[in-house]
Amino acid sequence: MSLVIHRAEDRGKADHGWLQSRFSFSFASWHDPERMGFGALRVLNDDIIAPNSGFGMHPHKNMEIITIVTEGEVTHEDSLGNKSVLDSSKVQAMSAGKGVVHSEFNLGEKPLALFQMWITPKSLDIVSRYGEKVFPESGRKNKFQLLASPDGREGSLPIHQDAYVSRIELDKGKKISYESRGKTNALYIFIIHGDIHVDGHDLKQRDALGVGAVASTSMEATSKSDALLIEVPYQ
Numbered sequence: 001m002s003l004v005i006h007r008a009e010d011r012g013k014a015d016h017g018w019l020q021s022r023f024s025f026s027f028a029s030w031h032d033p034e035r036m037g038f039g040a041l042r043v044l045n046d047d048i049i050a051p052n053s054g055f056g057m058h059p060h061k062n063m064e065i066i067t068i069v070t071e072g073e074v075t076h077e078d079s080l081g082n083k084s085v086l087d088s089s090k091v092q093a094m095s096a097g098k099g100v101v102h103s104e105f106n107l108g109e110k111p112l113a114l115f116q117m118w119i120t121p122k123s124l125d126i127v128s129r130y131g132e133k134v135f136p137e138s139g140r141k142n143k144f145q146l147l148a149s150p151d152g153r154e155g156s157l158p159i160h161q162d163a164y165v166s167r168i169e170l171d172k173g174k175k176i177s178y179e180s181r182g183k184t185n186a187l188y189i190f191i192i193h194g195d196i197h198v199d200g201h202d203l204k205q206r207d208a209l210g211v212g213a214v215a216s217t218s219m220e221a222t223s224k225s226d227a228l229l230i231e232v233p234y235q
Contacts, residue, residue: 003201003209003210003211004038004209004210004211005201005203005207005208005209005210006024006035006207006208006209006210007207008022008204008205008206008207011023011024011046011206012026012027012030012032012035013030014028014029014030017050018049018050018053019047019048019049019050019053020047020048021045021046021047021048022045022046022047022206023035023043023044023045023046024043024044024045024046024190024208025037025038025041025042025043025044027043027045037120038186038188038210038230038232038234039185039186039188039212039232039233039234039235040119040120040161040163040232040233040234041117041118041119041163041188041230041232042063042118042119042120043116043117043118044115044116044117044188044190044208044230045115045116045117046115046206047112047113047114047115047116048111048112048113049072049074049104049105049106049111049112049113049114050106050111051106051107051108051109051110051111051112052106052107053105053106054074054075054103054104054105054106054107054112055103055104055105056103057077057101057102057103058101058102058103059099059100059101060094060096060099060100060101060102061096061097061098061099061100062096062097062098062120062121062124062125063096063118063119063120063121064093064094064095064096064118064119064120064121064148064159064160064161064163065092065093065094065095065096065116065117065118066091066092066093066094066116066117066118066119066147066148066157066159066165067086067091067092067093067094067104067114067115067116068091068114068115068116068147068167068228069086069087069088069090069112069113069114070088070113070114070115070192071088071110071111071112071113072087072088072106072108072110072111072112072113072114073085073086073087073106073107073108073112074086074104074105074106074112074114075103075104075105075106075107076092076102076103076104077102077103078094078100078101078102078103078130079100079101079102080100080128080129080130082130084132086132089134089135089136089137090132090133090134090135091132091133091135091147091148091157092130092131092132092157093130093131093132093147093148093157093158093159094128094129094130094131095121095126095128095129095130095159095160096128097121097125097126097127097128097129097160098125098126098127098128099128100128100130115192115228117165117230119159119161119163119230119232120161121159121160121161122150122160122161122162123160126160131157131158132157133155133157135147135167137169140167140168140169141169141171142168142169142170142171142174142176143168143176144166144167144168144176144178144229145166145167145168146164146165146166147165147166147167148163148164148165149163149164149165150162150163150164161232161233162182162185162233163185163230163231163232163233164181164182164185164229164230164231165228165229165230165231166178166228166229166230166231167226167227167228167229168226168227168229169224169225169226170194170196170219170221170224170225170226170227171221171224172221172222172223172224172225173220173221173222174220174221175218175219175220176218176219176220177216177217177218177219178216178217178219178229179215179216180213180214180215180216180217180231181231182231182233183213184213184233184234184235185212185213185231185232185233185234186210186211186212186213186231186232186233186234187210187211187212187214187217187229187230187231188208188209188210188229188230188231188232189203189208189209189210189217189219189227189228189229189230190206190207190208190227190228190229190230191203191204191205191206191207191208191225191226191227192205192206192225192226192227192228193205193225193226194221194223194224194225194226194227195221195222195223195225196219196220196221196222196225196227197219197220197221197222198217198218198219199211199217199218202222212234213234
C-alpha cells in the first residue's frame with residue numbers, strides 16, 4: 001500500500017447536540033468510499049459527550065472495541081455483567097465476539113472526551129469478553145506504552161487480532177523509532193495533540209499518517225506531543 005495522510009479537517013463529523021464526533025473513517029451517516037478503514041482498523045472516532053448524556057444499551061458483534069478516555073469519566077455497563085467508571089488513567093478493551101450489549105454514559109458535570117477504535121477480529125463469533133486496566137502516564141513519557149495486543153504482552157489488554165495499539169507522549173525535540181511487530185502489518189499514527197515529524201512528513205493535532213509493511217518508523221516531536229500508534233494487519 002502507498003502512504004496516506006489524513007488531515008484533521010478532512011475527517012467526517014456529526015453534531016447531535018449532546019454528542020460531537022469526528023470520524024477518521026466512514027461511520028454512521030458520513031460515508032467516504034476512500035475512507036472505509038485502514039486494514040483491520042475500521043473505526044477511529046473522536047467523541048465529546050455532554051454531561052448527563054451518552055449511549056444507551058446497544059448491541060455489537062464481531063468487533064474488537066478499544067476506548068481511551070482523555071477527559072472526564074465514562075460509566076460503562078454491559079450484558080456480561082460488568083459495571084465500571086473509567087477516567088483518563090484507564091483503557092478499556094471489549095471483544096464483542098458473538099454478541100454483547102452495552103451502554104456508555106457521561107454522568108459527570110463536565111464534558112467527556114474519548115477516542116474509540118474498532119478493529120476487525122481474527123475470527124468470528126468468539127466468546128465475548130471485557131477488560132480494563134490502569135496505564136500510568138509515566139509509562140508513555142518518551143517511550144511507547146503498549147495498550148492492547150494479541151497476547152496481553154507487556155501488561156497490555158488482550159484483543160482477538162494480530163494488532164498492537166500503543167500511545168506515546170514526547171517532549172519537544174525528542175526523537176524515537178517505532179519497530180513494527182508484524183512483518184506484514186501496516187501502521188496508522190494519529191496525533192492526539194502537538195506536532196510530530198514522521199518519516200519526512202509534518203503532522204499536527206488530529207492529523208494521521210498510515211504506512212504499510214515497514215520495519216521501523218522514525219518520529220521527532222517539534223512540540224510537546226501525544227500520539228496513538230495502531231499497528232494492524234492490512235489484508
